[in-house]
């Protein structure tokens with residue numbers, strides 16, 4: 001149990017209606033007593049108050065009133081951190097919250113590090129590591145689907161499966177180790193078969209979890225899509241249509257977009273980061289040259305592309321060049337301006353699969369079909385509720401890959417009749433790697449790297 005009492009502003013810094021300052025630790029109530037002067041009959045000093053009650057009063061600092069506030073008293077262990085906690089709701093705006101925080105710090109609290117409240121929740125056993133990560137996912141989620149997945153993980157769905165897997169592996173390990181202690185008895189052939197079967201089931205289960213990694217990443221950080229094509233084909237108009245607002249400048253002058261423009265849209269529940277780029281052609285000046293260089297860079301980093309063609313113009317040499325050039329990319333061809341007389345003849349692209357969607361970015365025709373096509377390209381098949389229950393992140397993926405490799409080595413060692421010490425060694429590596437996911441085996445460095453990604457006050 002850490003001794004220090006920590007405090008931080010829990011709301012974003014800026015002007016708003018309300019702000020929340022939070023303090024947690026052994027001295028939380030005592031420190032709050034020093035700063036809080038209750039107003040009205042039913043309000044009390046924090047240390048005299050019953051748990052889970054709210055009190056109206058003033059925060060006093062250096063003899064002066066800082067703000068009128070509501071103060072919530074939350075006594076251990078039924079709190080976020082499992083420690084005594086006080087939450088002050090003061091007026092929004094940077095200064096009131098800052099001064100309330102100052103008052104706490106001057107009376108013995110220490111400024112919390114990013115994620116330190118959640119870290120304490122983890123250290124005090126209220127959340128495991130996968131659940132703590134889900135808190136960050138929840139805060140950062142950009143679509144309802146991502147939120148649903150974060151909520152499932154916070155509720156412990158992933159942890160439950162990981163713990164089951166770990167328990168299975170530990171039992172197997174215990175079995176193997178028992179035989180190391182009694183070297184005279186070798187593992188009987190049928191017992192050996194049972195162990196192998198268990199281990200193989202473990203590998204199968206890990207593979208199942210690993211398959212969710214791609215979807216998990218998409219939901220967490222979104223997927224990047226570059227909008228590319230010749231100048232004036234309607235790339236910026238397409239970006240605006242997909243976002244449902246006028247984000248990028250649109251004009252009939254070719255070469256309007258110079259810099260790349262990046263915005264996230266919710267496409268059928270998936271966060272997609274669209275990047276509008278400068279039209280690709282021989283650059284006319286230095287700025288355009290830089291813009292086109294950035295277009296190519298964006299293209300290289302994108303996970304898929306929307307290649308825009310102008311239906312009112314014949315296929316140009318440049319189009320053909322790009323059609324061939326981007327053949328290795330996942331892509332959707334977007335034939336824009338279908339409201340105008342069609343000049344773009346049917347075309348073929350050798351050795352490349354693609355989808356073609358007709359749209360009109362002036363009136364929005366075809367945009368819904370394009371969204372379906374994007375969803376289908378990114379996430380083939382239905383998005384099922386069960387899938388959201390386990391969406392591993394890249395850290396889990398890394399740990400599972402190590403666990404899988406070690407389990408496979410265990411299987412090979414057991415089959416190859418290697419000494420049981422060697423079998424146990426790899427099996428222990430696997431158990432530890434699985435344990436990392438929920439934090440059963442976690443180093444300080446690992447915790448630092450996870451919690452440093454949190455915001456202050458969480």
Ligand SMILES: Nc1nc2c(ncn2[C@@H]2O[C@H](COP(=O)(O)OP(=O)(O)OP(=O)(O)O)[C@@H](O)[C@H]2O)c(=O)[nH]1
Nearest residue numbers: 231232233234235236237251255256257279337361
């Ligand atoms: N008729 C018609 N005009 C369109 C359509 N979509 C875009 N335009 C027009 O085409 C012109 C170019 O559109 P932009 O969106 O600026 O094209 P862009 O590809 O971003 O152009 P650059 O940034 O110069 O590369 C504008 O005048 C748009 O109004 C469409 O579906 N139909």
Ligand SMILES: [Mg+2]
Nearest residue numbers: 235236256257
């Ligand atoms: Mg543009």
